Amino acid sequence: xxxxxxxxxxxxxxxxxxxxxxxxxxxxxxxxxxxxxxxxxxxxxxxxxxxxxxxxxxxxxxxxxxxxxxxxxxxxxxxxxxxxxxxxxxxxxxxxxxxxxxxxxxxxxxxxxxxxxxxxxxxxxxxxxxxxxxxxxxxxxxxxxxxxxxxxxxxxxxxxxxxxxxxxxxxxxxxxxxxxxxxxxxxxxxxxxxxxxxxxxxxxxxxxxxxxxxxxxxxxxxxxxxxxxxxxxxxxxxxxxxxx
Amino acid sequence: xxxxxxxxxxxxxxxxxxxxxxxxxxxxxxxxxxxxxxxxxxxxxxxxxxxxxxxxxxxxxxxxxxxxxxxxxxxxxxxxxxxxxxxxxxxxxxxxxxxxxxxxxxxxxxxxxxxxxxxxxxxxxxxxxxxxxxxxxxxxxxxxxxxxxxxxxxxxxxxxxxxxxxxxxxxxxxxxxxxxxxxxxxxxxxxxxxxxxxxxxxxxxxxxxxxxxxxxxxxxxxxxxx
Numbered sequence: 001x002x003x004x005x006x007x008x009x010x011x012x013x014x015x016x017x018x019x020x021x022x023x024x025x026x027x028x029x030x031x032x033x034x035x036x037x038x039x040x041x042x043x044x045x046x047x048x049x050x051x052x053x054x055x056x057x058x059x060x061x062x063x064x065x066x067x068x069x070x071x072x073x074x075x076x077x078x079x080x081x082x083x084x085x086x087x088x089x090x091x092x093x094x095x096x097x098x099x100x101x102x103x104x105x106x107x108x109x110x111x112x113x114x115x116x117x118x119x120x121x122x123x124x125x126x127x128x129x130x131x132x133x134x135x136x137x138x139x140x141x142x143x144x145x146x147x148x149x150x151x152x153x154x155x156x157x158x159x160x161x162x163x164x165x166x167x168x169x170x171x172x173x174x175x176x177x178x179x180x181x182x183x184x185x186x187x188x189x190x191x192x193x194x195x196x197x198x199x200x201x202x203x204x205x206x207x208x209x210x211x212x213x214x215x216x217x218x219x220x221x222x223x224x225x226x227x228x229x230x231x232x233x234x235x236x237x238x239x240x241x242x243x244x
Numbered sequence: 245x246x247x248x249x250x251x252x253x254x255x256x257x258x259x260x261x262x263x264x265x266x267x268x269x270x271x272x273x274x275x276x277x278x279x280x281x282x283x284x285x286x287x288x289x290x291x292x293x294x295x296x297x298x299x300x301x302x303x304x305x306x307x308x309x310x311x312x313x314x315x316x317x318x319x320x321x322x323x324x325x326x327x328x329x330x331x332x333x334x335x336x337x338x339x340x341x342x343x344x345x346x347x348x349x350x351x352x353x354x355x356x357x358x359x360x361x362x363x364x365x366x367x368x369x370x371x372x373x374x375x376x377x378x379x380x381x382x383x384x385x386x387x388x389x390x391x392x393x394x395x396x397x398x399x400x401x402x403x404x405x406x407x408x409x410x411x412x413x414x415x416x417x418x419x420x421x422x423x424x425x426x427x428x429x430x431x432x433x434x435x436x437x438x439x440x441x442x443x444x445x446x447x448x449x450x451x452x453x454x455x456x457x458x459x460x461x462x463x464x465x466x467x468x469x470x
Contacts, residue, residue: 119370152282158254
């Protein structure tokens with residue numbers, strides 16, 4: 001389109017990426033559970049440069065009442081980016097992108113949360129992105145899953161999410177912002193590690209069938225790494241100094 | 245058999261694959277028994293369950309609860325009982341059978357914010373839990389300090405055959421009313437005793453997962469009273 005290609009090297013000859021990671025190495029992940037007092041459950045995640053806060057309320061009464069379902073609970077999810085979360089001020093009103101991400105996060109969590117135990121109620125998940133750096137939907141989903149577990153809402157399994165993608169014709173794990181902008185494909189995946197089930201796959205870009213398979217496998221391996229961090233966050237909060 | 249195997253679990257953890265009955269807070273998938281809540285899993289001879297460490301109170305028929313009056317209609321009160329559903333206390337239960345909504349004013353008996361010791365009379369998936377105070381020792385609570393703990397920690401506060409609660413009551417001379425929903429009313433004539441009892445409850449809530457907690461509390465109250 002006549003746009004000047006950026007001069008950053010996404011992948012050098014030694015297989016090192018633009019931020020110094022290897023192709024199968026995720027960014028640094030830190031999760032803390034139970035950071036908010038007023039929410040029933042909460043979690044804070046730092047996923048590379050992403051900083052995201054998630055709060056969960058419920059199960060509670062549904063308002064407006066007409067949304068209530070008589071034989072199961074409903075899940076509502078709001079993904080929201082703070083005006084200061086990106087370089088240029090972001091309008092705080094929900095954008096098309098935020099509405100879409102709210103929807104996919106809701107659907108990714110719905111298959112894990114046992115809403116059938118709570119008819120006529122709602123579980124609200126609020127996600128605030130404080131700082132965004134590529135792959136924020138996966139990071140948000142990871143935080144939301146920990147917040148749900150922190151709130152004591154029954155879940156079939158944890159939901160762990162991680163992206164993979166294609167950069168300089170190579171499948172790499174956990175795409176960052178530069179790789180997302182300049183790379184060839186981005187594929188966020190959410191996965192239930194114990195049930196071995198996928199709850200979210202999106203793909204932006206073009207992959208061959210073989211690449212697709214490899215990309216999915218890479219992302220699932222990333223999810224398993226994230227799962228260990230989620231597990232540690234919950235164990236630290238609830239079992240603290242008394243590990244088993 | 246008293247041989248119970250305990251383990252800390254989070255949702256998704258596979259507790260066992262053996263031929264056990266899946267009980268509370270677990271999910272049977274194939275031959276795996278998977279935890280659905282953060283808590284302590286227990287495997288005993290007949291089944292597997294998880295005692296949750298967090299979460300809302302789920303009403304069960306015949307549970308003794310403490311509710312806070314939230315609002316009322318012309319026929320019933322609505323109680324907050326730290327659950328996902330409000331408790332419904334019918335006016336007839338308080339005024340008797342000759343209750344007349346035209347004459348009797350509900351606020352004359354129970355106002356917003358009042359504490360009520362009650363029992364769950366009926367509850368199923370299709371309607372809000374029905375509350376009753378028509379029994380001995382039930383009704384409006386006149387005095388005491390309200391403490392809120394997680395409903396899942398109530399069994400720990402009571403202890404084996406009431407050992408924990410007896411320890412606190414005898415050491416502090418406080419009267420402690422425990423609702424299954426995690427609302428607790430502590431009353432004590434001696435302010436020192438009240439503070440000690442509140443502190444003991446706080447410690448139990450914080451360290452509910454720690455073994456031998458009764459001894460620790462005994463020690464704490466014993467050393468404080470000297």
